[in-house]
Amino acid sequence: MSEQILLTGNVPLSANGKRLDQALAEMFPDYSRSRLKTWITDGHVRIEGNVVDRPREKVLAGMAIEVDAELIEERRFEAQPMDLNIVYEDDDILVINKPAGLVVHPGAGTPDGTLLNALLHHFPAIDQVPRAGIIHRLDKDTTGLMVVAKTVPAQTHLVAAMQERQITREYEAVCNGPMTAGGMIDEPIARHPTQRTHMAVVALGKPAVTHFRVAERFRAHTLLRLRLETGRTHQIRVHMAxxxxxxxxxxxxxxxxxxxxxxxxxxLETLRNFRRQALHAARLSLHHPITGEWMSWEAPTPDDMVNLIAALRLDRQEHPVD
Structure with a gap:
């Protein structure tokens, strides 16, 4: 189903000199920034009567804006009762600690039983928010913290904050091989040229930056703390590989x-039986999308990683370096 909509207004003083997509997000907060950007690139936005299809076009206060577009109803997913480990919740956002094995969004091979289905059951009104308020994703077998928007204005602000790198995401990981020092990985990532389910470092890929430091060294492994500057699919996994x-x-x-x-x-048994990537989103920090308050949460290391780290420590004790 779809409906034709017409949005009109004048650029407010607070948006003077900003990009068109930023001005529209401020003028029409009931619509997601991604949707507004699509309307711009599809030629549905006019400034002073002229079609402008560049989201980065600068606008001035007082300019007349008109959006004439088709609002296509997004696919409806089923609400399903599922346990959620909710770390924080208010009227605008909720923060969850995602377990391993939980897929975030329905897709090929996973039509339901996802975080999105659980969110629809927990807070039915979230079906009015695109993607049920999901701002960023964690891989199926990655554990840890995620923020979800409960309203469109909250989602608009959080998406903008994510794009402007104002949300801090810190991870804990165990990698193969002893590492001597931390650093920064600045390598572009794109779909693997031949293995379509994989990502890879590709010269013409999207920019991707990961910061990491050594938290603890073992004989043949390293415990790392990592911080994402960008959020590409499988970014930490690809960069470490x-x-x-x-x-x-x-x-x-x-x-x-x-x-x-x-x-x-x-x-040997612990390593053989660890059947998921040893990656945990341990800390999440952001400005609240409505109040502006700086907030931060931490999620404890999951039991399987605790056991893995303990086994590596014991191995180090049993084989001290001469």
């Missing part, structure tokens, strides 16, 4: 077990 330090358990990107020499049977 590019450094030849793939994450433990990440069989997609080469994270098969690599035990140290003379490893105990217990450590």
């Amino acid at each position: 590019h450094l030849r330090h793939p994450l433990v358990g990440d069989f997609t990107y080469g994270g098969r077990p690599r035990p140290p020499q003379k490893a105990s049977a217990e450590l």
